[in-house]
Amino acid sequence: MVAADLAWTIKLEDAHVCQRERTTLTVAVETTDRFATLEASLPRIEGVDVQALPVTNEASTTNGKRVLRLAWQLSAYTPGTQQIQLPAIRYNLNGRDAAQWQPPTQTLEVEALPPYLPPTLPVGKVSIESRIEPNGWLQPGHFAYWRVSLHSNTVATAQFPPILKQIQSNGNVETFPAIIGQSGLADGQFHLEYRIPFKPQSNGKLDLPVLHWHWFNPDTNRLEQVQHRPPRPWVMAWLWRGMLGLTGSLLLLAGVFLVGKIGKQRLQRPLLKQRVLQALRENTNPQAVQQAMRNCAIAHSWPENFSAQQWLQQWELHYGTNPMLQAILHKYEAGRFSKP
Helix, strand or coil, rough: CCHHHEEEEEEEECEEECCCCCCEEEEEECCCCHHHHHHHCCCCEEEEEEEEEEEEEEECCCCCCEEEEEEEEEEEEEEEEECCCCCEEEEEEEEEEEEECCECCCCCEEEECCCCCCCCEECCEEEEEEEEEECECCCCCCEEEEEEEEEEEEHHHCCCHHHHHHCCCCCCCEEEEEEEEEEECCCCCEEEEEEEEECCCCCCECCCCCCEEEEEEECCCEEEEECCCCCCCCCCCCHHHHHHHHHHHHHHHHHHHHHHHHHHHHHHHHHHHHHHHHHHCCCCCHHHHHHHHHHHHCCCCCCCCCHHHHHHHHHHHCCCCHHHHHHHHHHHHHHHCCCC
16 A cells, blocks of 8 residues: 555644644544554654644544544744644554655744733633632631642643742631642643642631733734632631531521411411401400400501501401491490490
8 A cells, every 4th residue: 555545634724823822733544444543753843832632533424434633733933934844644554554645844824923922921712710629618727629720722731821829828828839630731622730738727708819811812913811710618617617507507496486477377367357257246345356356466467556447457458448347347446435
């Protein structure tokens, strides 16, 4: 087999970039042999940072063949025209070189960045996520960890913002040297993870610093800002937790009692309403009528000290005008205060 027997392609994702902006160069070939592989040495290009991406071997979506790919991310540090010459690509079959292909030279146009941008400024977006370990409430004076993860599709870890300079001890939090948990290229993204030990010093909301930095957006030629507010779990000693739990339990019991009392009153309202009407119709002794009206007022949360007219006003606000009740109550009042 010779290289001409294979369908080789080469693609430069973006041939016009800014300094330090990354672009991807991909070499692909179609084959009928699912066990074939591609190999190439890492290109060395003056003034260009080259990062190799993982080799892929995938089924074609059109003709049932396999598609093998080699890819590199390129980031040029020098403005101007860059000639990108890749080394020979080796097509391996059954553990030996079956063919070689020399990719044609690719031209990369690199635009100079504005002179006021510092060399450490990321050209491209770097995203951030963070979490606190352990989950839940923390204790003063006990170790916890702030895990900060940075990742980017376009910026290498060497250009990630120096966030550790923004993390210092203060009166509320004592910080310790960070541990780098993961760094490098994986799944086509650059990753950097910090595990930062710290000790909260006081009760209350955790007070970690807000992280922020600027980055240059090559699509808009403008500076953008990232601002990340870390989680703020509660920090509380066990004594305060116990007191808070006790207070919460008491409030819960009081709430249950109050709800039960209100519910009981609501259930009693129809019965007490009928008792008032019955007492007024039967013209029982004034004390019994007065007590029935009082019980009805309590169940409806009306004022307990009332005149007959005030009680009637509350009734009509709640149940509407009742001419029959007005007549009975007037008759009751007239009989109550008439002379023997």
